[in-house]
Amino acid sequence: MENKKLKEELYEHCNGFINSRVSRIKTNIDATQEALTSETKSSAGDKHETGRAMIQLEREKLGNQLAEAEKVKHALSKVQIDNSTEHVGVGSLVYTNKATYFLGISAGEYKNIFCVSAMTPIGKLLLGKSIGDTIGFNDIVFVIKQIH
Helix, strand or coil, X not given: CCHHHHHHHHXXXXXXXXXHHHHHHHHHHHXXXXXXXXXXXXXXXXXXXXXXXXXXXXXXXXXXXXXXXXXXXXXXXXXXXXXXXCECCCCCEEEECCCEEEEECCCEEECCXXXXXXXXXXXXXXXXXXXXXXXXXXXXXXXXXXXX
């Protein structure tokens, strides 16, 4: 498969991954809001206050998750997949002797290619490297074969 088309597919996989995550979090926020509203309508007392506080903590946690997911989505929007360079950068498709990586966001595996963020340990090691360079990760030596 042509590398440009493959990079487009990888980008779309990452985009679908983060959009799905944002959607799930928003659904959970809506459910939590609904629970908070129904808790408000229930009887008063210590049990009511404890339940309400727990729901508010959950809503706050979900709000933080949503903010983080939105940051990841924003970072993905800045990934350039059109340019091909001699050095590994964000948006690069990197073939090594052990595995293939797409540097975008951490979005799991797609067609035997690992979608990783440049901020992950392996992403940090790959950044700036060239064809023929080696990196060591988890006692494994990776040799960079191709960069697209």
